[in-house]
Amino acid sequence: LFYADDIALVAADRQSMQAMLDVCEAHSLANRYRFNTMKSEAFGADHQFTVYGQRLRDAEFDGEAGVFKYLGILFTRDGID
Numbered sequence: 001l002f003y004a005d006d007i008a009l010v011a012a013d014r015q016s017m018q019a020m021l022d023v024c025e026a027h028s029l030a031n032r033y034r035f036n037t038m039k040s041e042a043f044g045a046d047h048q049f050t051v052y053g054q055r056l057r058d059a060e061f062d063g064e065a066g067v068f069k070y071l072g073i074l075f076t077r078d079g080i081d
Helices: 014-030
Strands: 068-070 073-076
Touching: none
Parallel strands: none
Antiparallel strands: 068 073
């Protein structure tokens, strides 16, 4: 999902998610821009997602783990809430 300079990636499994993150990282390096990993979040049981060798922080919204708000829409492990 894209809106302006915001991106939300959704994958069926951990391997697919990391593969998409790797593509995003390669594209950014080839085109001389970087994603701000301090503003990036991920959720999934025991995820170890990385960009630029940095582990993405766990998503949390209003103190609830595993919930991510993107453009006013709440996402949980089950999808759009």
